[in-house]
Amino acid sequence: MPSIQARLSVNGRKHEVELDTRVSLLDCLREHLGLTGTKKGCDQGACGACTVLLNGERVNSCLVLAAQCADAEVTTIEGLASSEVGRAMQEAFVRNDGLQCGYCTPGQVCSAVAMLAEYEAGVPSAVGGSGLTDAEIRERLAGNLCRCGAYNGILAAVREVVQ
Amino acid sequence: MNPFSYIPATDTSSAVALAANGAKYLAGGTNLVDLMRQGIETPHELVDISRLPLADIEERPGGGLRIGALVRNTRVAADERIRERYPVLAQAILNGASPQLRNRATVGGNLMQRTRCGYFYDRHSACGRRDPGAGCDALDGFNRTHAILGTSESCVAVHPSDMCVALAALDAVVDIAGRDPVPLVDFHRLPGDTPHLETVLAPGELVTSIDLPPAQPGRSVYLKVRDRASYAFALVSVAAVVRMEAGRATGVRIALGGVAAKPWRAYEAEELLTGTSLDDEHVNRAAELALTGSRPRAHNAFKAEVARRLIRRALRGVRS
Numbered sequence: 001m002p003s004i005q006a007r008l009s010v011n012g013r014k015h016e017v018e019l020d021t022r023v024s025l026l027d028c029l030r031e032h033l034g035l036t037g038t039k040k041g042c043d044q045g046a047c048g049a050c051t052v053l054l055n056g057e058r059v060n061s062c063l064v065l066a067a068q069c070a071d072a073e074v075t076t077i078e079g080l081a082s083s084e085v086g087r088a089m090q091e092a093f094v095r096n097d098g099l100q101c102g103y104c105t106p107g108q109v110c111s112a113v114a115m116l117a118e119y120e121a122g123v124p125s126a127v128g129g130s131g132l133t134d135a136e137i138r139e140r141l142a143g144n145l146c147r148c149g150a151y152n153g154i155l156a157a158v159r160e161v162v163q
Numbered sequence: 164m165n166p167f168s169y170i171p172a173t174d175t176s177s178a179v180a181l182a183a184n185g186a187k188y189l190a191g192g193t194n195l196v197d198l199m200r201q202g203i204e205t206p207h208e209l210v211d212i213s214r215l216p217l218a219d220i221e222e223r224p225g226g227g228l229r230i231g232a233l234v235r236n237t238r239v240a241a242d243e244r245i246r247e248r249y250p251v252l253a254q255a256i257l258n259g260a261s262p263q264l265r266n267r268a269t270v271g272g273n274l275m276q277r278t279r280c281g282y283f284y285d286r287h288s289a290c291g292r293r294d295p296g297a298g299c300d301a302l303d304g305f306n307r308t309h310a311i312l313g314t315s316e317s318c319v320a321v322h323p324s325d326m327c328v329a330l331a332a333l334d335a336v337v338d339i340a341g342r343d344p345v346p347l348v349d350f351h352r353l354p355g356d357t358p359h360l361e362t363v364l365a366p367g368e369l370v371t372s373i374d375l376p377p378a379q380p381g382r383s384v385y386l387k388v389r390d391r392a393s394y395a396f397a398l399v400s401v402a403a404v405v406r407m408e409a410g411r412a413t414g415v416r417i418a419l420g421g422v423a424a425k426p427w428r429a430y431e432a433e434e435l436l437t438g439t440s441l442d443d444e445h446v447n448r449a450a451e452l453a454l455t456g457s458r459p460r461a462h463n464a465f466k467a468e469v470a471r472r473l474i475r476r477a478l479r480g481v482r483s
Binding site for chain 1: 164171189192211213241246254258260261263392
């Protein structure tokens, strides 16, 4: 089987690991680096449960090949806890019941933290208008599904961090 | 997923040489990796082009813009020049996919993405797009999301892109390594009896950039109807670009999405509207004309009516 030598930095720690070329970033994190905080939902880029930050931008890690992450900086839910906004977001999710089963939560939190950075960097959304209104937050988090339907709690959590 | 070797490309010409020998281009991977996992794409070699120097948006002589094929969708939609001069393109991109996908997906990949027809994705179904000559289970299957224009008895799939609909209305041009540029409206093919031939690219050819002609003064809009408020493919969408001079429409361009295997320009409707004040009577007639010749299947007749209404709403919006 063709393999690659993947060199990537995850949550500030450098890793070098030999992988089958087919391994996704998601499976690399979970199965090879032991970072099981990132969840596998649909494995086809539809649900957002596997969202991580790749060089600072949120992506679906199931659709990224580990081979493509040479010299990349990856931040997962485990790494977010050491940033101020990451911890604030996690605590706000708990306070506002932004979850029921919790399976989508790591992806939701990663996505929400990256969303705030995107907003501050001037990345527009289809909603437009000014300010992170409820409609804006919902639109900008549309890539993260929650089958328990905890959306109102998630919205409240993000709104709390925004304020 | 079948095993494959992975080669990071160092320059465009070596990437093209590898692809000429059967390697498949990999950029953002948001469509290709999924198709490989489903066993629909089965390349034995991937050449990763994502770090080639085709990721800039540049001014063109005469006022247009050149968007490198490897510019991520988010960056196109966030670019100040695009937002000011080609707002319909930014709107279309922001109405497609999710932020995570837009961060990763490239402009070239958006052009090259494959249909989301459920029968194409299901390897147990007949699909001539996936398997040349196999027929089409969508014809008499559940075809609510399928095409009503430009269809054939071999295929009724639609092209899923929002971005390409706006590019069609903007008269964009596709630049291809080693050959003459192709107008975007001619880039994708209608199925005919060869639905597996989806674009005019020969195997191994590489899209390098998209050229936008100088923006015309006027107004534009992108409207999209889908099954939920966000993060869903278009049932029908419309991009309209109009220039009004002394109360008369001089440059009218209307493109429809979600209705055909390619972004669908409504040329006859455009012609009818040129020189008019976009009054209700002409707008209504143009909307009728745009859907003349549509051929719905069992479950998608509603698309023609949605398209007519979207065209009317778009034109009423841009005339005022």
